Amino acid sequence: MAKNFAKRSENYSEWYNEIVKRADLAENSDVRGCMVIKPYGYAIWERMKAQLDKMFKETGHQNAYFPLFIPKSYLSKEADHVEGFAKECAVVTHYRLKNDPDGGVVVDPQAKLEEELIVRPTSETIIWNTYKKWIQSYRDLPILVNQWANVVRWEMRTRLFLRTAEFLWQEGHTAHATKQEAVEETEKMLDVYAEFVEKFMAVAVLKGRKTESERFAGALDTYCIEALMQDGKALQAGTSHFLGQNFAKAFDVKFASKEGKQDYVWATSWGVSTRLMGALIMSHSDDLGLVLPPELAPIQVAIIPIYKGEEGLRTISDALSPLIKELKEKNIRVKYDNRDTHKPGWKFSEYEFKGVPIRLALGARDLENGTIEITRRDTSEKKSVSFTAAVAEIEALLPKIQEELLQKSKERMQKTVSHPENFEAFKSALDKGGFVYAHWDGSAETEEQIKKQTKATIRCIPLEQIKEQGACILTGKPSTQKVVFAKAY
Amino acid sequence: MAKNFAKRSENYSEWYNEIVKRADLAENSDVRGCMVIKPYGYAIWERMKAQLDKMFKETGHQNAYFPLFIPKSYLSKEADHVEGFAKECAVVTHYRLKNDPDGGVVVDPQAKLEEELIVRPTSETIIWNTYKKWIQSYRDLPILVNQWANVVRWEMRTRLFLRTAEFLWQEGHTAHATKQEAVEETEKMLDVYAEFVEKFMAVAVLKGRKTESERFAGALDTYCIEALMQDGKALQAGTSHFLGQNFAKAFDVKFASKEGKQDYVWATSWGVSTRLMGALIMSHSDDLGLVLPPELAPIQVAIIPIYKGEEGLRTISDALSPLIKELKEKNIRVKYDNRDTHKPGWKFSEYEFKGVPIRLALGARDLENGTIEITRRDTSEKKSVSFTAAVAEIEALLPKIQEELLQKSKERMQKTVSHPENFEAFKSALDKGGFVYAHWDGSAETEEQIKKQTKATIRCIPLEQIKEQGACILTGKPSTQKVVFAKAY
Numbered sequence: 001m002a003k004n005f006a007k008r009s010e011n012y013s014e015w016y017n018e019i020v021k022r023a024d025l026a027e028n029s030d031v032r033g034c035m036v037i038k039p040y041g042y043a044i045w046e047r048m049k050a051q052l053d054k055m056f057k058e059t060g061h062q063n064a065y066f067p068l069f070i071p072k073s074y075l076s077k078e079a080d081h082v083e084g085f086a087k088e089c090a091v092v093t094h095y096r097l098k099n100d101p102d103g104g105v106v107v108d109p110q111a112k113l114e115e116e117l118i119v120r121p122t123s124e125t126i127i128w129n130t131y132k133k134w135i136q137s138y139r140d141l142p143i144l145v146n147q148w149a150n151v152v153r154w155e156m157r158t159r160l161f162l163r164t165a166e167f168l169w170q171e172g173h174t175a176h177a178t179k180q181e182a183v184e185e186t187e188k189m190l191d192v193y194a195e196f197v198e199k200f201m202a203v204a205v206l207k208g209r210k211t212e213s214e215r216f217a218g219a220l221d222t223y224c225i226e227a228l229m230q231d232g233k234a235l236q237a238g239t240s241h242f243l244g245q246n247f248a249k250a251f252d253v254k255f256a257s258k259e260g261k262q263d264y265v266w267a268t269s270w271g272v273s274t275r276l277m278g279a280l281i282m283s284h285s286d287d288l289g290l291v292l293p294p295e296l297a298p299i300q301v302a303i304i305p306i307y308k309g310e311e312g313l314r315t316i317s318d319a320l321s322p323l324i325k326e327l328k329e330k331n332i333r334v335k336y337d338n339r340d341t342h343k344p345g346w347k348f349s350e351y352e353f354k355g356v357p358i359r360l361a362l363g364a365r366d367l368e369n370g371t372i373e374i375t376r377r378d379t380s381e382k383k384s385v386s387f388t389a390a391v392a393e394i395e396a397l398l399p400k401i402q403e404e405l406l407q408k409s410k411e412r413m414q415k416t417v418s419h420p421e422n423f424e425a426f427k428s429a430l431d432k433g434g435f436v437y438a439h440w441d442g443s444a445e446t447e448e449q450i451k452k453q454t455k456a457t458i459r460c461i462p463l464e465q466i467k468e469q470g471a472c473i474l475t476g477k478p479s480t481q482k483v484v485f486a487k488a489y
Numbered sequence: 490m491a492k493n494f495a496k497r498s499e500n501y502s503e504w505y506n507e508i509v510k511r512a513d514l515a516e517n518s519d520v521r522g523c524m525v526i527k528p529y530g531y532a533i534w535e536r537m538k539a540q541l542d543k544m545f546k547e548t549g550h551q552n553a554y555f556p557l558f559i560p561k562s563y564l565s566k567e568a569d570h571v572e573g574f575a576k577e578c579a580v581v582t583h584y585r586l587k588n589d590p591d592g593g594v595v596v597d598p599q600a601k602l603e604e605e606l607i608v609r610p611t612s613e614t615i616i617w618n619t620y621k622k623w624i625q626s627y628r629d630l631p632i633l634v635n636q637w638a639n640v641v642r643w644e645m646r647t648r649l650f651l652r653t654a655e656f657l658w659q660e661g662h663t664a665h666a667t668k669q670e671a672v673e674e675t676e677k678m679l680d681v682y683a684e685f686v687e688k689f690m691a692v693a694v695l696k697g698r699k700t701e702s703e704r705f706a707g708a709l710d711t712y713c714i715e716a717l718m719q720d721g722k723a724l725q726a727g728t729s730h731f732l733g734q735n736f737a738k739a740f741d742v743k744f745a746s747k748e749g750k751q752d753y754v755w756a757t758s759w760g761v762s763t764r765l766m767g768a769l770i771m772s773h774s775d776d777l778g779l780v781l782p783p784e785l786a787p788i789q790v791a792i793i794p795i796y797k798g799e800e801g802l803r804t805i806s807d808a809l810s811p812l813i814k815e816l817k818e819k820n821i822r823v824k825y826d827n828r829d830t831h832k833p834g835w836k837f838s839e840y841e842f843k844g845v846p847i848r849l850a851l852g853a854r855d856l857e858n859g860t861i862e863i864t865r866r867d868t869s870e871k872k873s874v875s876f877t878a879a880v881a882e883i884e885a886l887l888p889k890i891q892e893e894l895l896q897k898s899k900e901r902m903q904k905t906v907s908h909p910e911n912f913e914a915f916k917s918a919l920d921k922g923g924f925v926y927a928h929w930d931g932s933a934e935t936e937e938q939i940k941k942q943t944k945a946t947i948r949c950i951p952l953e954q955i956k957e958q959g960a961c962i963l964t965g966k967p968s969t970q971k972v973v974f975a976k977a978y
Contacts, residue, residue: 027619027622028557029555029615029619030560030615030618031556031558031559031560034556034557034558035556036553036554036555036556037549037553037554038553039552039553039634042551042552042553042554043552046552062528062531062532063528063531063532063535063656064525064526064527064528065525065526065531065533066518066525067518067520067523067524067655068608068639068641068655069655070520070522071519071520072586072593072594072596073593073595075586076592076593076594079529082594087585087586087587088584088585089584089585089586089805090558090581090583090584090606091581091582091583091584091585091586091596092579092580092581092582092608093580093581093582093583093596094579094580094582095577095578095579095580095643096576096577096580096643097561097564097576097578097580098576098608103565104561104562104565105561105564105565105571107561107580107582107605116596117520118586119557119581119608126518126519126520128517130516130521130525133516138637139830147527147637150557150638150639152557154584154585166556166557166558191784203889279972283606286912298762341628349956401547
C-alpha cells in the first residue's frame with residue numbers, strides 16, 4: 001500500500017477513513033450525513049444480511065415491510081420513546097414542488113401536509129399501530145416479524161458506517177402473550193447476534209444488559225453485545241429490547257387469552273445496522289489495509305498471473321483454468337485477475353488493501369516447478385505449495401483464517417480487561433482503553449459523574465458474572481456486581 | 490372461499506382488493522398512500538427479488554446504495570426530468586422536533602434546512618452526481634450498478650401494489666463509453682425482465698418501445714414490457730431506458746477515451762417494482778382466490794391431515810413424515826398443517842385462497858388404500874394417487890403447473906389481440922379490452938386525441954412487427970407500422 005497511508009498507531013481515525021475510502025467501501029454523498037455504499041462495501045453488507053436473514057428465519061421469523069413515514073403524533077404516544085427519538089429527525093411538511101418563475105423549483109405552499117410526517121428513526125410506533133389490527137386473541141400470537149429497511153436519525157457529527165444520518169438496518173418486532181415468552185425472545189435474539197458476530201464477522205463480543213440511562217427509549221430492558229476495537233474503544237454491535245407492555249399500552253393492543261381474559265400484548269424489538277461494517281473494518285484491519293474474514297469476503301481467493309506477453313498469459317491461464325474451475329465447484333469465491341492494464345505488483349496491493357483473505361500467484365518458474373504461491377492476507381505468510389495440492393490447501397486455509405481471526409479478536413479483548421482497585425487506577429485504565437470492570441452503586445447520578453470525569457460509559461452489566469460484594473469505584477457505596485466501563489464509539 | 494367473495498366477472502376491482510386482503514398480502518397503513526406488505530405478501534416479493542438479483546448478477550451487475558434524499562436543486566438539473574418527477578413528491582424541510590408546551594411535539598422552526606431535501610422518486614440525479622466522482626477515463630467504464638430501495642411518489646389515488654405513494658423497487662443505473670453499448674444494455678435488461686416475468690411469474694408480455702410522450706422523463710428511448718390483465722387492461726410490468734448523454738451533461742460527467750478525447754458518458758436506467766405483485770395477482774387468480782406459479786409460491790405444497798383424535802393424528806403424521814422429509818430434500822417448499830385449532834375444510838379454503846399450487850390430503854381411508862389425494866390449485870383437478878408415487882407426481886406437477894399458467898396467460902393475451910379497420914371498430918375493441926393494433930400517424934396530437942376519445946393509450950410500438958404501409962386509425966395520415974393501444978392500469 002502507498003507510503004502515505006495512515007498508520008493505526010499514529011492516527012487511528014485517519015487510518016479508518018483511508019481504509020473505507022481506498023478499499024472502495026463507501027463515501028460521503030453531497031447530502032449531509034448520508035453515505036453512498038459502494039459496490040464492494042455493499043457486497044460485504046449483502047453477505048452479512050443474507051446470513052442474518054437465514055438465522056432469523058431459522059428462529060421462526062418472517063419479513064414484512066412497513067411505511068417509511070410516521071405521523072408526527074405517533075411518536076409522542078409512548079412517553080419515553082418520544083424523548084429518545086422525536087428530536088433529531090427528518091420532517092416531511094409538503095408533498096409538492098412547483099416551477100419557480102426565476103428557474104428551478106420551489107416548494108408549493110399550497111401543498112402543506114395537515115400533519116407532518118417523520119422519516120422513521122425506528123418503527124415501533126407505526127408497527128404497533130398496525131399490530132393493533134392484527135391481534136385479537138392468543139391465536140394471533142406470537143407475531144415474529146422482521147423488517148430490512150433504511151432509517152434516518154439527524155446526526156450532527158457523522159462517520160462512514162459508524163454514525164450516519166441515513167443507515168440500513170433490520171428491526172425485529174415481536175408480539176407475545178406472556179412476559180416470559182417476550183423475555184425469552186429478547187435473549188434468544190441477543191444470542192443470534194452474538195453467534196453471528198463471532199462466527200461470521202470473527203469479532204469477539206461481550207454480552208450484557210444496559211443500565212437504565214443507556215436503555216432504548218421505551219424499553220424495560222436492553223440487552224447488548226459490545227465489541228472492542230483495536231484502539232481500545234468499545235462499539236455497541238447489536239441490541240435486543242424487552243419492551244414490556246409499553247407500546248401495547250400506547251397503541252391499545254390487547255388480546256383475549258385462552259381463558260377469555262383481556263390483556264395487553266408483550267413486545268420485543270431488536271436490531272443491527274450497517275454500523276456492523278464499521279466494527280468489521282476496525283476489528284481486523286492493519287496498516288496494509290482491510291482484512292476480511294473469509295465468511296464475509298466477496299472475493300475469498302484472488303489469483304494473479306505473472307507473465308510476459310500474450311503467449312505467456314495464455315500458458316498461465318491454461319494452467320490455472322482447471323484450478324479455478326475446481327475452486328468454483330467448491331463454492332469458493334474466486335477472482336482471476338487477468339487484466340493487462342495493471343502490473344502484478346499493483347494487483348497485489350489492490351487485493352491486499354481490499355482484504356481478500358488468500359492471494360495466489362503463478363508465474364513461468366512456478367509452472368516449471370509445478371508449484372504455486374499462496375499468501376495469507378491476515379498474517380502476510382507466504383508459501384509455495386505443489387500445484388496439485390493447492391485446492392486442498394485453500395479449502396483448509398479458509399476456515400483456519402476465520403478461526404484465527406476470531407481467536408485474535410478474543411485475545412485482544414481479553415488482554416484489555418482490567419479490574420482497577422481505586423478511582424485513579426480506574427481513570428488511567430480507561431485512558432489506556434479496553435473493558436474496565438468496576439463496582440458501581442447503581443445510581444444514575446454516579447454513572448453521570450463517572451462519564452463527566454472519564455468520558456467513559458457503562459457499556460453493560462455483563463450477563464456472565466458472579467455476584468460479589470464490593471464498593472462503588474466512585475462513591476464507595478455498596479454494590480453486588482461489577483459492571484463494564486469503556487470509552488466507546 | 491366465503492360466499493360473499495367478489496367475482497371477477499362482476500366486480501373486478503373489488504375482487505382484486507379482496508384477494509390482496511384475504512390472502513394476507515398487504516393492507517393500507519394509516520399513512521396516506523403507504524402500504525404495509527404483510528409477511529405472506531413479502532415472502533412472494535422476496536422470491537421475486539432473489540431471482541431478479543440473481544439474473545442481474547449473472548449479467549454482470551453489482552448492487553450499491555445511494556442516499557434516500559435528493560437536494561431540491563438536483564431535480565431541476567435535467568430539464569425533462571424535473572417536469573416528470575419534481576412535482577408530486579415528499580419534501581423534507583426541517584430536521585428537528587421539539588416538545589410542545591401543550592403536549593406532544595411540534596416542528597422546531599429553528600431547524601429549517603437551508604435547501605429542502607426530496608425523498609427520492611427515482612435516483613438518476615443523485616447517482617449521476619456521484620458517478621461524476623467515479624468516472625475519469627474509459628477504464629472506469631462501464632459501471633453496471635443496481636440498487637434495491639424504497640421510493641416515494643405522491644400519488645393522489647392509490648391502490649395496493651398497483652399504485653402506492655411509497656413502493657419498493659430496484660433501479661439499475663449504468664454508465665458506458667459508447668452509445669451502442671448503452672443501447673445494447675437497455676435492450677439486454679428488457680430481455681432480462683421479459684424472461685423473468687414469463688419464466689417465473691408465468692405472465693406473457695409484449696415487448697416494445699414507448700412513444701415520445703409516454704417516455705421516462707429524461708430518456709431518449711424507453712423500452713417496456715406490457716402484460717394483459719384478466720379484465721382486458723394492460724399493465725406496464727417493467728421499463729428500461731436509454732438516457733443518452735442527458736444526465737451526463739446535466740451533471741457534467743465526462744471521460745477520457747482510449748484516444749484521449751473527452752466525451753460525455755452514455756447512460757441507461759431500468760426498473761421493476763412491487764407493482765409486479767399486482768400483475769402477478771391479477772394474472773392468474775380466480776373466484777376462489779389467489780393462484781401462484783410454483784416458482785414464486787412461498788408454500789408449494791400444503792399437506793392437510795384428516796383425522797379423529799390425537800391418536801388418529803399421530804398415525805397420519807407418522808405416515809406422512811417420510812414423504813415430507815423427501816419433499817424437503819428435493820427443495821420443495823412444504824407446509825404440514827397439523828394445527829388442531831382448525832378443521833380440514835377451513836384449511837382447504839385457507840390454502841386455496843392463498844394460492845398454494847398443490848394441496849395434499851391424507852385420511853384414515855387413504856392410509857388403508859395406500860393412496861393420497863392431490864389437488865391442483867390452478868385447475869381444481871383432484872386425483873388419488875398411490876402414496877409411494879406421490880413425490881414423483883409432485884415433482885412432475887410443479888413445473889407442469891408453471892408451464893400451463895404461462896401457456897394460459899399467452900393464450901389469453903393472444904385472444905384479445907385485434908386489428909380493427911376503422912375508428913368505430915377500434916373504439917369498441919378498446920371498450921372490450923385487450924391489445925388493439927392500429928396505425929398511428931406518429932404525432933403527439935393524434936395520440937392525445939385518441940386518449941381523449943377512448944381513454945386508451947399507446948402501450949408500445951412493438952419490437953417484433955413487420956413494417957407495413959397503412960393509414961392512421963384517427964387521421965388517415967400515412968403510417969409505416971402498427972402500434973398497440975389499450976386501456977391500462
